[in-house]
Structures are given as C-alpha cells and as structure tokens.
Amino acid sequence: MIEAVWGWPPPVLDPAGPYSAQVTTLSWALFALGVFVTGVVVVALWVAIKGPPNWKANLGGERAIWIGGVAFPGVVLTALLIWGLTLTASLTEPIRGDEMRIRVTGEMWWFRVEYLDPDGAVMMVDANEIHIPVDTPVVLELESADVIHSFWVPHLSGKKDMIPGRRTLLRIEADRAGEFGGVCAEYCGGQHALMGFIAVVHEPAAWQSWLADRMDTLANAAEPVAQESQRYPGDADLYPTEAEYLERYDARRGYDLFMETGCAACHRIAGSEANGLAGPDLTHIASRRSLGAGILPNHRGTLIGWIGDSQSIKPGNRMPSYDRLSAEDLGHIAAFLELQK
Structure with missing residues (x-):
C-alpha cells in the first residue's frame, strides 16, 4: 500500500x-x-x-x-x-509556537496519531495516517512508546528519531496536494519493514471540510451500531438485494461480537463502551486508506483477513489472530467496522 x-x-x-x-x-x-x-x-x-x-x-x-x-x-x-x-x-529553526501540531507516537509496529488544539490538548485520535493542508507548516511532536523508531516522509521532510522518554520536533510542509508514503526509518524489531503510514495533503478548503466532518462525528458520537438505513448492501454479485446482505452480515451482531470477544479491551471507538488504548483507535477506521500500518488496502476482504489471522500477515504484531471466530462472525465484525467513518 x-x-x-x-x-x-x-x-x-x-x-x-x-x-x-x-x-x-x-x-x-x-x-x-x-x-x-x-x-x-x-x-x-x-x-x-x-x-x-x-x-x-x-x-x-x-x-x-x-x-x-x-x-x-x-x-x-x-x-x-x-x-x-x-x-x-x-x-x-526555532519553533514559533503558532504552527499546527500533530503528536505521533511510534509503537511496535504502527503509529498513533493525535491532533492537538492550540492549547496542546488532544482533540482527535487516529492511526497510521496524517492529514494536513497545503502550504501550512506543521510541527510534529514525535514520541515512542517502546523502542527507538524514526519518522520519515521523504516527499515532505527529512527523518527524525522517536526516542523513548523524549519528545523530538520535526517540521513538515507540503506545497501540493496528494498522498505520500511514510515509513519508520530506524530498525525497531522483526516487523520494522512493515511499519508505514500515509500522509494525506489536502487543499486548504478540503482540509477544513475534512476536519469539520471528523469533529462533527466526535461531537455527535452515539453508540456506533448500524441502523437499517446505514447498513451496507455489500457486493451486488454475491448479495443482489440489501435484504440478502443484511441476513448474511449484520453490523449490530458485529458490534456485539466486537464487545464480547475482547476487541474493546485494546481498541477505542468514540461513542461506545470500547475504550482500549493498547491498539489503534478505530473511530474512523473505515475512512483510512490502509490496514496493518500501511501494508494492506482497506476494504472488507482485507479487514476480515486481518481480524481473522493478523499473525500470518504481520508475524509478531501485538494483535492476536481471531481464528476461533467463524467466517460469518468475522463478516459481521467487518460490517460493523465499515460504518466507522
């Protein structure tokens, strides 16, 4: 990816x-x-x-x-x-203090992303993806939760180490919109080569719209269980009608499984009882471009595969494989997560 x-x-x-x-x-x-x-x-x-x-x-x-x-x-x-x-x-050059700020924390083997308000408080959380506007200097506060990592978006700036117990600062700025790949540039363990992210650069108006949508989602977060009008119809070739899809993959059932099988112990979804901090925040997972820290495109098939057997895709990562779940149950969970935009 x-x-x-x-x-x-x-x-x-x-x-x-x-x-x-x-x-x-x-x-x-x-x-x-x-x-x-x-x-x-x-x-x-x-x-x-x-x-x-x-x-x-x-x-x-x-x-x-x-x-x-x-x-x-x-x-x-x-x-x-x-x-x-x-x-x-x-x-x-010295940091002025009025720049847009994003805190990025390296973890084995993914990136936690926190958008900060002018007072330095966290206003939004994401993972393995940063969104910034064109022609706007951005200061990244780089930290590490475990070992030494290094943050590098070659299109936008040089690299800077992420050191446990320290906070380092890195400036980035883009002069054109687009999607740019980033990686961990310091060997950090077995899956170092599969630790990446995507920097998405928007035109200023588009970025303001993106931010407003995200903040509106957080401000109005409720129990993120699909209603009938929100459920996805699925692949037309497999499920010609919405009713057939809903009978096969039920997002409400997916939410129940998400809470019952331990997913909520590691992951957070705004508006729900899932408040885990060990793994990536999944509040906006459906809108991300990749899974597994940049190694898979994000769609239902890869989501089901990642949940069911992440250890065969990225051995040693800290998410256990849920191979005890049936294909139907994995489909239900994926249908629920597809609604988290």
Whole structure:
C-alpha cells in the first residue's frame, strides 16, 4: 500500500515541500560530487597501471599526495559542510509556537496519531495516517512508546528519531496536494519493514471540510451500531438485494461480537463502551486508506483477513489472530467496522 503512494521518481528525489526540496538539492550535490571523485579515482588508477613512467612518478610523489590527499579533500569537504548547513538551516529553526501540531507516537509496529488544539490538548485520535493542508507548516511532536523508531516522509521532510522518554520536533510542509508514503526509518524489531503510514495533503478548503466532518462525528458520537438505513448492501454479485446482505452480515451482531470477544479491551471507538488504548483507535477506521500500518488496502476482504489471522500477515504484531471466530462472525465484525467513518 505504501509503495502505491510513493510512485516514481523515488520520493527522495521528488520533493513536495520546501523542507524536502532542501534535502533533495543537497542529495543531488552529493551525487554529483561522488561521480566526480569516482572519475578522479578511476583516472588515477589508470595512470598508476597504464600511464607513462613520468606520470606514475608524479602521481606517487609527495606533492601529489599533499594536494590530492590532503588539501583537495579538506577544502571540498569543508565547503560542502558549510554550504549544506546553510542550505538546511530552516530545518532547525526555532519553533514559533503558532504552527499546527500533530503528536505521533511510534509503537511496535504502527503509529498513533493525535491532533492537538492550540492549547496542546488532544482533540482527535487516529492511526497510521496524517492529514494536513497545503502550504501550512506543521510541527510534529514525535514520541515512542517502546523502542527507538524514526519518522520519515521523504516527499515532505527529512527523518527524525522517536526516542523513548523524549519528545523530538520535526517540521513538515507540503506545497501540493496528494498522498505520500511514510515509513519508520530506524530498525525497531522483526516487523520494522512493515511499519508505514500515509500522509494525506489536502487543499486548504478540503482540509477544513475534512476536519469539520471528523469533529462533527466526535461531537455527535452515539453508540456506533448500524441502523437499517446505514447498513451496507455489500457486493451486488454475491448479495443482489440489501435484504440478502443484511441476513448474511449484520453490523449490530458485529458490534456485539466486537464487545464480547475482547476487541474493546485494546481498541477505542468514540461513542461506545470500547475504550482500549493498547491498539489503534478505530473511530474512523473505515475512512483510512490502509490496514496493518500501511501494508494492506482497506476494504472488507482485507479487514476480515486481518481480524481473522493478523499473525500470518504481520508475524509478531501485538494483535492476536481471531481464528476461533467463524467466517460469518468475522463478516459481521467487518460490517460493523465499515460504518466507522
């Protein structure tokens, strides 16, 4: 799923914001310098093996060593260091305090996302997905709940470690709308390679509408059990009529199973008695683009598969497989979760 939003060219060479553009410029300079130095080494090697005797003597002389081995690297590397620090100075500018803030906590192996109000209080919780507006600086408060992780959206900024017991800050900003893949960039255990997320960048008006919808959902949250008018008709090929679908997959039955089988002990859904904090918040799970921290597209089939046997999909993750549930029961739970938008 993350690969699908990265696209081509590689994200480190396809900046979508001012902070990533600086990193990309520095990267191209390093590539160019690397090619130049490689060329010099190849030429020197050819001279040492095939060159005329006087060239070989000059190449191995004391003057060549001082110029090529000491002076040239010292001048070039010093100039590169000064230029690089100047170029990326904005990445370490002091935080003003009036920026939009999102707290992201790395956990094994997913990302908890909390949107903060101007006073620093949590106003909305999500997982493995962040939503931001175009042309708006955003400060990410990065934390870790267990081991060292690292937050990286190559299109939008550099990477920053998430260290247990500390809070680090990272600026990101996008200059175009789109969906951009992000990953944990620090080895954090067996499923490190399957720990990703998606950054969704909206036009300002669209982002305000998205935020208003989310806040309205939270403000009016009630017991999130499907009513007749809310239930999904399902696949037309399998269930030609809504009645047939409802007979097969019942979201109310799914809610009961969700509460009875222990899901509510780890997951929270606003407006319900499910208030678990160990796992991702599922209040808006139906609107997310992926499951399992960016490894699966989000639809009914993958949702059923993840609930039923997450350990075969992402071995060692902290959600047990519910293989004791029947296919019918898994379908009921998925039908209920499909309503959580």
